[in-house]
Amino acid sequence: xxxxxxxxxxxxxxxxxxxxxxxxxxxxxxxxxxxxxxxxxxxxxxxxxxxxxxxxxxxxxxxxxxxxxxxxxxxxxxxxxxxxxxxxxxxxxxxxxxxxxxxxxxxxxxxxxxxxxxxxxxxxxxxxxxxxxxxxxxxxxxxxxxxxxxxxxxxxxxxxxxxxxxxxxxxxxxxxxxxxxxxxxxxxxxxxxxxxxxxxxxxxxxxxxxxxxxxxxxxxxxxxxxxxxxxxxxxxxxxxxxxxxxxxxxxxxxxxxxxxxxxxxxxxxx
Amino acid sequence: xxxxxxxxxxxxxxxxxxxxxxxxxxxxxxxxxxxxxxxxxxxxxxxxxxxxxxxxxxxxxxxxxxxxxxxxxxxxxxxxxxxxxxxxxxxxxxxxxxxxxxxxxxxxxxxxxxxxxxxxxxxxxxxxxxxxxxxxxxxxxxxxxxxxxxxxxxxxxxxxxxxxxxxxxxxxxxxxxxxxxxxxxxxxxxxxxxxxxxxxxxxxxxxxxxxxxxxxxxxxxxxxxxxxxxxxxxxxxxxxxxxxxxxxxxxx
Ligand SMILES: Nc1ncnc2c1ncn2[C@@H]1O[C@H](COP(=O)(O)OP(=O)(O)OP(=O)(O)O)[C@@H](O)[C@H]1O
Ligand SMILES: [Mg+2]
Numbered sequence: 001x002x003x004x005x006x007x008x009x010x011x012x013x014x015x016x017x018x019x020x021x022x023x024x025x026x027x028x029x030x031x032x033x034x035x036x037x038x039x040x041x042x043x044x045x046x047x048x049x050x051x052x053x054x055x056x057x058x059x060x061x062x063x064x065x066x067x068x069x070x071x072x073x074x075x076x077x078x079x080x081x082x083x084x085x086x087x088x089x090x091x092x093x094x095x096x097x098x099x100x101x102x103x104x105x106x107x108x109x110x111x112x113x114x115x116x117x118x119x120x121x122x123x124x125x126x127x128x129x130x131x132x133x134x135x136x137x138x139x140x141x142x143x144x145x146x147x148x149x150x151x152x153x154x155x156x157x158x159x160x161x162x163x164x165x166x167x168x169x170x171x172x173x174x175x176x177x178x179x180x181x182x183x184x185x186x187x188x189x190x191x192x193x194x195x196x197x198x199x200x201x202x203x204x205x206x207x208x209x210x211x212x213x214x215x216x217x218x219x220x221x222x223x224x225x226x227x228x229x230x231x232x233x234x235x236x237x238x239x240x241x242x243x244x245x246x247x248x249x250x251x252x253x254x255x256x257x258x259x260x261x262x263x264x265x266x267x268x269x270x
Numbered sequence: 271x272x273x274x275x276x277x278x279x280x281x282x283x284x285x286x287x288x289x290x291x292x293x294x295x296x297x298x299x300x301x302x303x304x305x306x307x308x309x310x311x312x313x314x315x316x317x318x319x320x321x322x323x324x325x326x327x328x329x330x331x332x333x334x335x336x337x338x339x340x341x342x343x344x345x346x347x348x349x350x351x352x353x354x355x356x357x358x359x360x361x362x363x364x365x366x367x368x369x370x371x372x373x374x375x376x377x378x379x380x381x382x383x384x385x386x387x388x389x390x391x392x393x394x395x396x397x398x399x400x401x402x403x404x405x406x407x408x409x410x411x412x413x414x415x416x417x418x419x420x421x422x423x424x425x426x427x428x429x430x431x432x433x434x435x436x437x438x439x440x441x442x443x444x445x446x447x448x449x450x451x452x453x454x455x456x457x458x459x460x461x462x463x464x465x466x467x468x469x470x471x472x473x474x475x476x477x478x479x480x481x482x483x484x485x486x487x488x489x490x491x492x493x494x495x496x497x498x499x500x501x502x503x504x505x506x507x508x509x510x511x512x513x514x515x516x517x518x519x520x521x522x
Contacts, residue, residue: 015366016406138366164364171360171408212361215325219354220426221378223346 012167014078014131017070018138023237024068029137029145031238035245036133040126042253048115049101052258054122060245061128068136075135079128083120090119139163144226157224161210168213169206176202274301274336274351274429274458276322282330283317291317293482295331299475304452304459306469306490309479310504315434315462316357318479322432322460323352335430350379353428357435359415363407368399368418371407375426393421398447412439420448433461437468466508470494478503 018025024032039060046053065072097112133142140160147156176198276299283292291314299305307315320326321333324345333340335348356362365371372390381389394400397417402410407418416439423431431452437445445468452459452472463469469476469490476493478486480503486493493499494507506512 012366012406012408019367019404140365209361212356212358213364215320216356216362217364217374218345219323219325219349220375220422221346221350222374223378225378227377 014074014135015139017135018141020069020136022068022136024064024136026237027241028234028238029141030148030234031242032133032137033142033145033149034242035249036129038246038249039129042249043122043125045253046118046122048118049111051114051118051121053252053256054118054125056252056257057125057249060249061125061132064129064132064136068132070132070135075128075131078131079124082123082127086120086123090116093119140226153224157226160226161214164213165206165210168210169202172206172209173202176205275299275334276430276458276460277334278318278321278331279333280331281318281321281328281333283314283321283326284329285317291482292321292328295479295482295484297477297484297487299458299460301458302456303475304473305461306473306476307460307462307479308464308466308469308476308503308505309462309485313479313503314482315479319354319432319434319460319462322430323349323354325354350426351428352430352432353423353426355420355423355431355433355436357438359412359419362419362422363415366406367403368394368405368407368410369403371418372403372421372425375422379426389425390421393424394418396424396451397421398444413441413444416440417444417448424451428457430458430460431455433459435463435465436461437463437465466494466506467510470508470510478505 039057043054043057064070065075093116094110094112097110097115099111100108101111101114102109137145143156143160143163146159147153180198278298279296281292281295282290284290295314295318307318309315317326321328321340322335324340335351338344338348340348363371365374369390372394373386376386376389390403391400394403397420399414399417399421402414402418407415410418416436420433420436423433436452437448440448445465449468449471452461459472473490475488476486476490477484478493478499485503486496486499494511497507500506
């Protein structure tokens with residue numbers, strides 16, 4: 001429990017990265033959200049056996065991380081945190097799908113492994129982009145941008161509360177499990193019994209705290225509208241940013257770039 | 271709202287589990303008054319305060335702020351008038367950094383970014399938390415959180431300041447600072463505290479709550495000199511009125 005607690009606190013520090021002041025940070029949130037959406041759409045729209053075509057897309061996260069000065073290792077660790085889930089989703093592909101699709105020398109690679117690798121790559125790309133987006137924009141600003149881009153306000157606010165609720169829940173669970181650990185004197189507490197009552201208790205507590213925080217927000221003039229402290233408009237830099245990246249993604253999506261490169265080098269047409 | 275009168279009439283609050291936390295409370299607090307609400311643990315102080323900005327809905331009775339009844343429709347206006355510091359600062363801080371948290375209120379009030387910046391810097395200095403502005407609130411000490419929570423409310427320039435145990439967890443210096451700050455605040459102040467010396471120093475009027483009803487309401491000195499009342503309500507004289515225990519035991 002303690003390690004989850006720490007991981008989520010780390011997630012909060014992702015939000016802190018958004019206080020940076022690079023050229024990417026200064027861009028209007030809408031431009032970044034738009035570009036990220038186009039990116040994600042392009043990446044997930046590939047078929048399940050496509051792998052090589054995904055690699056050129058890594059240029060976007062890499063350029064963003066270096067331009068915004070985000071700590072690459074930190075982002076990488078956050079992505080790794082998600083890997084168990086992806087593994088759970090994709091791990092059966094190699095078992096069920098044994099048709100040989102690729103030959104690497106004497107080694108035959110089955111379709112299952114290819115699709116597994118494809119899922120993994122696509123998850124890393126999309127999740128990484130999500131983290132980077134929050135890291136250069138801040139979650140509040142992302143929600144705000146989504147709303148300005150036409151998402152109904154109710155959903156935007158819901159999303160924000162969900163995000164806050166995760167923190168409230170982990171903070172409460174961190175406290176409760178610490179209290180339990182301290183009083184169980186190194187033994188396993190009272191086993192499953194005390195654990196289940198702890199969980200029930202936790203949900204109630206979290207709910208109450210979330211309610212009190214909501215009250216505090218209302219007490220400070222919250223009317224369902226979020227204001228970012230960074231003020232910006234959709235100007236020339238935003239248009240350039242959105243245009244260049246989106247065009248690149250769509251180009252990458254429509255053309256098979258690795259193959260194109262290969263044929264250029266070998267001078268053959270496919 | 272020119273006259274920030276707070277009028278509570280026959281207020282009653284029963285929690286959903288059946289606990290009658292406030293049974294029958296009435297009082298009128300006029301503009302510029304500084305009133306201390308004291309009472310034992312569980313007397314209903316926090317419950318009472320949370321009604322003053324509509325955080326809790328009364329089960330019975332009514333509340334008027336500056337002659338405006340507290341209803342759903344008037345709530346936004348009343349919340350702008352009444353600044354509220356909760357007992358637990360963790361309930362009050364929810365943004366990624368101290369700066370964002372203090373800026374939350376002013377941004378909602380529609381200040382321009384430049385004004386917000388200025389206002390936030392100003393109030394953080396006022397509570398002695400200027401050096402904390404870029405820290406995340408969950409990395410602060412208890413007393414630091416409390417000070418930031420107070421700043422979040424001051425940043426909205428409320429006309430009525432309501433605080434639930436403001437000096438709880440503050441070091442002596444920060445407590446002094448807060449007392450000075452509250453003395454300089456010219457509008458209505460209402461707060462609960464177990465720090466009776468602070469109540470003595472800041473308030474000319476005290477309301478004593480006991481098991482959900484008003485046991486006494488009057489001038490501070492009069493109440494603190496009423497030994498029978500104090501002991502019945504599980505209270506004591508402020509230390510500064512008790513005489514020095516070291517010196518007096520030397521005389522005996
Ligand atoms: N959410 C709740 N549900 C049920 N009962 C509650 C709830 N909150 C408080 N109470 C009860 O209401 C009574 C008054 O609580 P309140 O928090 O107002 O006390 P208080 O005077 O602020 O005490 P303290 O000095 O300890 O802060 C207590 O008996 C408490 O047990
Ligand atoms: Mg209380």
